[in-house]
Amino acid sequence: MIAIYVCAVIAVYAALRVIAERNTMRKLPFLNVISFAVTAIIALLLPNPITIIAAAAYFVGSTLESNAIASTWAGGIKKP
Amino acid sequence: MNDIVMAASVILILIGMTAAIINRDPFDKLISLSILIAGVFPFIVDRGFLDVAIATALIAPLSTIFTLMVCRRVKE
Amino acid sequence: MLDEPARILIAAVLCWINFVAIDVFFKLPESGGVCGATAIAEEVEKGGGNLHGGFMLGNIVSSPDASAGTLLAACGVYCAGLPGGLFAALLVYIGNRICYDPGYAGTTGAITATFLVYGMTQVGFAASDFIAGMVIAIMTIQGISYVHSSRLIARLWDFRNRLLGGHP
Numbered sequence: 065m066i067a068i069y070v071c072a073v074i075a076v077y078a079a080l081r082v083i084a085e086r087n088t089m090r091k092l093p094f095l096n097v098i099s100f101a102v103t104a105i106i107a108l109l110l111p112n113p114i115t116i117i118a119a120a121a122y123f124v125g126s127t128l129e130s131n132a133i134a135s136t137w138a139g140g141i142k143k144p
Numbered sequence: 145m146n147d148i149v150m151a152a153s154v155i156l157i158l159i160g161m162t163a164a165i166i167n168r169d170p171f172d173k174l175i176s177l178s179i180l181i182a183g184v185f186p187f188i189v190d191r192g193f194l195d196v197a198i199a200t201a202l203i204a205p206l207s208t209i210f211t212l213m214v215c216r217r218v219k220e
Numbered sequence: 221m222l223d224e225p226a227r228i229l230i231a232a233v234l235c236w237i238n239f240v241a242i243d244v245f246f247k248l249p250e251s252g253g254v255c256g257a258t259a260i261a262e263e264v265e266k267g268g269g270n271l272h273g274g275f276m277l278g279n280i281v282s283s284p285d286a287s288a289g290t291l292l293a294a295c296g297v298y299c300a301g302l303p304g305g306l307f308a309a310l311l312v313y314i315g316n317r318i319c320y321d322p323g324y325a326g327t328t329g330a331i332t333a334t335f336l337v338y339g340m341t342q343v344g345f346a347a348s349d350f351i352a353g354m355v356i357a358i359m360t361i362q363g364i365s366y367v368h369s370s371r372l373i374a375r376l377w378d379f380r381n382r383l384l385g386g387h388p
Contacts, residue, residue: 066224067352072152074355078363079159079179088171089263093362095175096281098156100291100358102182104351105149106189106197107295114194116296116308122185122201123288124315129178129205131282131319134256136212137171 068108075101088137092130099126149186156183170215174208221344231345231353235290236360238333240376242286246325249276249377253321257282264366272377273370277362283319284312286329287361291354293333298347305334 078097085091103123107115160180167173181204188197222230243249249272252258257278264274280287289312296308309330316323337350361369 067228067348068146069148070228070352071355072149074359074363075182076152076155076159078359079156081363082175082179083159083163087263087267088169088175089260090267090366091172091175092260092281093277093366095178097355097359097363098179098182100287101355102185103291103295104355105186107298107351108348109149109186109189110192110194111299112194113300113304115189115299116292116304117311118189118194118197118201119295120292120308120311120315121198123292124284124311124318125201125205126178126182127282127284127288127315128319129208131254131256132205132209132212133171133174134259134278134282135254136216138255138259139216 068105071101071104071108075105089134092134095130096127099123099130153183153186156180159183174211174215178204178208224349227345227349228352228356231340231349232356233353234336234340235294235333235350235354236357238336239286239290239329239354239357240361240373242325242329242332243276243280244373244376244380246286246328248279248285248325249273249373251275253279254282254319264370267367269367269370270374273373274366276373276377277366277370280358280362283321283326284315285321285325286333287354287358288312288315289326289328289330290333291351291358293330294337294347294350294354297334297337297341298351302334302338305338306331309334 075098078094081094082091103119107119157180160176163176164173252275260278261271261274265271292308292312293305296304309327312326312330313323316326337347341347
């Protein structure tokens with residue numbers, strides 16, 4: 065039971081770090097910590113075989129989102 | 145769901161909402177929105193709606209990518 | 221046997237060693253896989269960190285690599301035993317292909333983590349310990365201080381190059 069509490073506390077800590085950081089690109093590693101913690105919470109809440117697909121879909125989707133944000137930011141800076 | 149996890153999810157949603165209101169930069173707004181979506185997921189999974197969770201996990205990044213196309217056009 | 225907090229800490233150390241060793245072995249700190257990873261590395265270097273450590277932070281952010289493989293394999297073993305872990309490795313490979321990555325590091329990390337977690341469950345650990353341990357391990361790399369973690373990864377990268385050869 066302690067495991068899910070650890071994940072919840074780490075998720076809140078990383079969210080506070082995201083709003084404390086001013087630089088846009090340096091926010092993304094903390095966002096990644098949030099998606100790790102939420103994936104762990106999803107898996108720990110409901111032990112069912114389909115939960116693996118849900119956790120993997122959430123993690124890959126969140127990673128793709130960070131990838132798109134970082135790549136668009138880099139492309140937008142380089143052009144002008 | 146026990147109380148601590150529920151409180152953590154509510155805190156994530158509130159932090160994401162407040163940061164999305166306060167921030168000016170569009171990229172910061174998108175990062176805040178993804179915090180908000182991360183806070184919504186434990187509530188969906190706790191009720192057992194795994195198919196809804198899978199669909200939401202695939203739709204949310206697509207909406208972000210469509211919004212990013214607008215951001216890129218504004219920046220040029 | 222052991223209490224749950226002690227088991228979580230031991231699991232965190234094992235997961236840390238597993239994913240950092242595989243990421244450094246598959247040359248993640250060498251260069252950015254996509255241009256977003258390179259942008260993150262440049263910002264980390266501007267903030268006082270190391271460039272090669274920043275490349276690894278950016279690569280972890282922008283594609284599911286060995287850290288994601290370890291977490292999802294632990295989730296798979298927790299939900300469905302050994303076949304669940306191997307199925308999670310397949311999902312990590314698909315996710316890697318979605319994010320423009322070759323996918324060697326993620327798949328290898330998932331498979332080794334599956335056998336690690338399954339072996340430790342035979343000894344007396346629970347798979348949920350490894351899930352929480354992996355979250356603690358990723359927090360020590362990405363969540364505490366990017367300056368110190370990037371310098372630590374750069375030191376490990378130098379050590380790997382001295383050990384296995386290859387250009388520095």
